[in-house]
Amino acid sequence: MTDRPLRADARRNRERVLAAAQEAFAAEGISVPLDEIARRAGVGAGTVYRHFPTKEALFEAAILDRVEKMTTHARDAATAEDAGAVFFDFLQRMVEDGGVKRDLADALGPQGHDVYAGPSQQLKKAIGELLSRAQRAGAVRDDIGVDDLVAILKGLFLAAHTSNADSGLLARTFAVMTDGLRTR
Numbered sequence: 001m002t003d004r005p006l007r008a009d010a011r012r013n014r015e016r017v018l019a020a021a022q023e024a025f026a027a028e029g030i031s032v033p034l035d036e037i038a039r040r041a042g043v044g045a046g047t048v049y050r051h052f053p054t055k056e057a058l059f060e061a062a063i064l065d066r067v068e069k070m071t072t073h074a075r076d077a078a079t080a081e082d083a084g085a086v087f088f089d090f091l092q093r094m095v096e097d098g099g100v101k102r103d104l105a106d107a108l109g110p111q112g113h114d115v116y117a118g119p120s121q122q123l124k125k126a127i128g129e130l131l132s133r134a135q136r137a138g139a140v141r142d143d144i145g146v147d148d149l150v151a152i153l154k155g156l157f158l159a160a161h162t163s164n165a166d167s168g169l170l171a172r173t174f175a176v177m178t179d180g181l182r183t184r
Helices: 008-031 034-041 045-051 055-077 083-100 103-107 114-136 146-160 169-181
Strands: none
Touching: 008 034, 008 045, 008 055, 034 045, 034 055, 055 083, 055 114, 083 114, 083 146, 083 169, 114 146, 146 169
């Protein structure tokens, strides 16, 4: 059996299901029923199962889609003129996304699922390029590596998801992190 490209309508349905799944998983976790995801996507349950045979397959696809989009954004940002501003803008976007969606911390590894290993490494590589450019521009201290940065980001994500975290925790911890990264 060959993997043929999806028809345009099937591709649109798959994208709608992924978007609805990302929203549902972010809000309710993996316990959200597939029928609810189908309802949010505006498709039948059969359409969801045709693209994703299990909830776990859909969950993995939703995470991978988000990681791939984040990687693309980082790669696109790597050519911007102001390396420092782009680096901090990217971090802010990542923290805002990871602060509301629990799966991003898992996808960043190292204990993440094997399915995420390749895409996570690509994201890490793209983040590393942004970091290196910002360091060469003198905007970020040079004694921090990408592994350090990813560990700090994961800590922010995990702190944001504690049951007693107040609404300002993410903003405050992000400010402390960025202040600690800056050279000035």
